[in-house]
Amino acid sequence: MKLIQAIIRPERLEAVQRELRSVLDEQEHYRMTVQTCEGHGRQEGRVEIVRGRESRPRLVEKLQVTIALNDAYVEPAVQAILRGARTGQVGDGKIFVTPLEDCIRIRTGERGGKAV
Amino acid sequence: MLSSAALVLLMVPGLALFYGGMVRRKNVLTTIMHSFVCMAVVGVQWVLFGYALAFGTSQGGWIGWDWSLVGLRGITMDKAFLDKGIPELAFVMFQGKFAIITPALISGAIAERVRFPAFLLFTLLWTTLVYCPLAHWVWSPDGWLCKLGVLDFAGGTVVHISAGVSALVLAMRIGPRRDYVPGQASVMPHNLPFTLLGAGLLWFGWFGFNAGSAVGLPGPVAGPAAALAFTTTQTAAAAAALAWLLYEWLRHGRPTSLGLASGIIAGLVAITPAAGFVTPLSALGIGALSGVVCCIAVQWKSRLRYDDSLDAFGVHGVGGMIGAVLTGALCFMPVEASAAQVGKQLLGVGVGVGTAIVGTLAVSALVHACTPLRASDEEERDGLDITTHGERAYHAAIGH
Numbered sequence: 295m296k297l298i299q300a301i302i303r304p305e306r307l308e309a310v311q312r313e314l315r316s317v318l319d320e321q322e323h324y325r326m327t328v329q330t331c332e333g334h335g336r337q338e339g340r341v342e343i344v345r346g347r348e349s350r351p352r353l354v355e356k357l358q359v360t361i362a363l364n365d366a367y368v369e370p371a372v373q374a375i376l377r378g379a380r381t382g383q384v385g386d387g388k389i390f391v392t393p394l395e396d397c398i399r400i401r402t403g404e405r406g407g408k409a410v
Numbered sequence: 411m412l413s414s415a416a417l418v419l420l421m422v423p424g425l426a427l428f429y430g431g432m433v434r435r436k437n438v439l440t441t442i443m444h445s446f447v448c449m450a451v452v453g454v455q456w457v458l459f460g461y462a463l464a465f466g467t468s469q470g471g472w473i474g475w476d477w478s479l480v481g482l483r484g485i486t487m488d489k490a491f492l493d494k495g496i497p498e499l500a501f502v503m504f505q506g507k508f509a510i511i512t513p514a515l516i517s518g519a520i521a522e523r524v525r526f527p528a529f530l531l532f533t534l535l536w537t538t539l540v541y542c543p544l545a546h547w548v549w550s551p552d553g554w555l556c557k558l559g560v561l562d563f564a565g566g567t568v569v570h571i572s573a574g575v576s577a578l579v580l581a582m583r584i585g586p587r588r589d590y591v592p593g594q595a596s597v598m599p600h601n602l603p604f605t606l607l608g609a610g611l612l613w614f615g616w617f618g619f620n621a622g623s624a625v626g627l628p629g630p631v632a633g634p635a636a637a638l639a640f641t642t643t644q645t646a647a648a649a650a651a652l653a654w655l656l657y658e659w660l661r662h663g664r665p666t667s668l669g670l671a672s673g674i675i676a677g678l679v680a681i682t683p684a685a686g687f688v689t690p691l692s693a694l695g696i697g698a699l700s701g702v703v704c705c706i707a708v709q710w711k712s713r714l715r716y717d718d719s720l721d722a723f724g725v726h727g728v729g730g731m732i733g734a735v736l737t738g739a740l741c742f743m744p745v746e747a748s749a750a751q752v753g754k755q756l757l758g759v760g761v762g763v764g765t766a767i768v769g770t771l772a773v774s775a776l777v778h779a780c781t782p783l784r785a786s787d788e789e790e791r792d793g794l795d796i797t798t799h800g801e802r803a804y805h806a807a808i809g810h
Contacts, residue, residue, distance in 0.1 A: 342595065343595070343664050344598055345595070345668070345708055346658065346661065347593065347594055347712070348595060349594070349595030349596075349598060
């Protein structure tokens, strides 16, 4: 099992969801968590003006998508996120893939691959 | 008169939103309360003795007083106000709203760092010792400035210059906010839609403020003058909003919503002393000039290194002075414009500025002797909402 955490542009969420639906078995019911987040890489925030003075925010708004997957689905999901999120401009974000030790569905108590 | 009085009261929540949007989220409640609490403090002061001081029988043109006006005991329900054909109680309430909004205007300069109890005491003392005498001098028929022929239709000097200058004095007395860096956008407004909504409510209420002030004119011309004041108020606000927006767009490359909102207020302030005395075309000029000059004025503060948080001086002080002087240069009634009238207007401005400076220094010293003016560094860091009032305006969306 692996955990994918992808930082993406907020406006690319729908495209990422569309691509994920096409590669994951559950279709409409694949499991995903989305959070708003702020951070920075190379992209700079847009200048704000107050009373003629400029202010450049150090952090840029992004979305973080979290998905837990069984190993066979990891690479197709990564490719799907790349297709959905990539614009080619600075600020497209990053995908992190980490090993996932366990996963428990709270309603039933199922563990491991079945719960993912 | 009753509807005008109600309109002016609506300006106070309008001002509260206008200011509340410009501060950071940790200080929005205390900033809104500064305006609202003036309705409470001055609302009581005015009935107890404020009206007696401002509009009681003149004691040599310097201050009013009648024991019978204390608590409004001597004003029976059916007592008419002079020859105006309205009950005096309606006039008492109309004037009371002006007394309420004036200290609320000052609160913008000291937002995000003044201690709440100190502001309460300041409001009470300042209204009693600065506002009431000034209102008497300018608006009581026996007031000494009124007798000299100084024109102030709806409070350019009494309300806006006095509030704007007092705001500047108090901002310098109390010092800049801990996070304020001159010349940088160091403190950002947290909710500009509030500010725009507030500006809209102020504009709406200002029709009561200016058109209602025709009550000060002799009976037969009061009605037409109210319509004139309504027209010039609308015209000047529109011209100033446009002027500020365009000037800022050309100068800084962006037409900002804060600029549009501030331009509206600048125009409303500048037309206040002139509203019933000038033509609509003059109002266009007064508005446009105030829009540009006030836009430049609010940027002085980074050069002059004082922290007037929400630009009470840059908009109300500067706009009030422009309006007061131009009233003398452009009026066609009750007297024709003349150099002599401009001179009288300058005298009025000088007296307003001087009174505000001396009065505010005295009142702030008095307040400081009782309770510190400024919040501690820790309170300022954590925000006055939680440290003073024990409340937060916005909770995180976690939990229920």
